[in-house]
Amino acid sequence: MALSYEDTHCKRCGKECTAWINDGLCYDCLREKHLEDIRESIEEGEPDTFSDEYIVCPYCGSAVEGTDAMLDFPELGVDGEHELECEECGKKFKVESLISVDWETHKMEDK
Ligand SMILES: [Zn+2]
Numbered sequence: 001m002a003l004s005y006e007d008t009h010c011k012r013c014g015k016e017c018t019a020w021i022n023d024g025l026c027y028d029c030l031r032e033k034h035l036e037d038i039r040e041s042i043e044e045g046e047p048d049t050f051s052d053e054y055i056v057c058p059y060c061g062s063a064v065e066g067t068d069a070m071l072d073f074p075e076l077g078v079d080g081e082h083e084l085e086c087e088e089c090g091k092k093f094k095v096e097s098l099i100s101v102d103w104e105t106h107k108m109e110d111k
């Protein structure tokens with residue numbers, strides 16, 4: 001299969017990348033677009049803040065990277081509901097941490 005120019009260049013920033021994997025976008029633009037989609041949903045009044053990268057304030061759309069937030073609030077790495085205060089608008093909101101589960105198996109005889 002021959003890749004076209006559009007397949008190998010981001011349609012937003014024009015950078016050469018694996019655009020064919022990400023719907024025509026590079027990884028940076030994909031992250032940006034992801035955040036834009038979340039903010040759009042907040043503006044439309046139906047916040048869809050589900051993200052594996054950002055914790056987004058459901059009031060003002062201010063985003064912190066989840067990994068950064070966990071440095072300050074390690075409890076965010078624990079399954080369940082947590083409370084955060086937005087640094088931008090000062091409002092408190094709930095964060096639900098959904099921790100993915102991984103499994104590894106071992107044979108009975110390996111102790
Ligand atoms: Zn790009």
Ligand SMILES: [Zn+2]
Pocket residue numbers: 057058059060061062086087088089090091
């Ligand atoms: Zn906020």
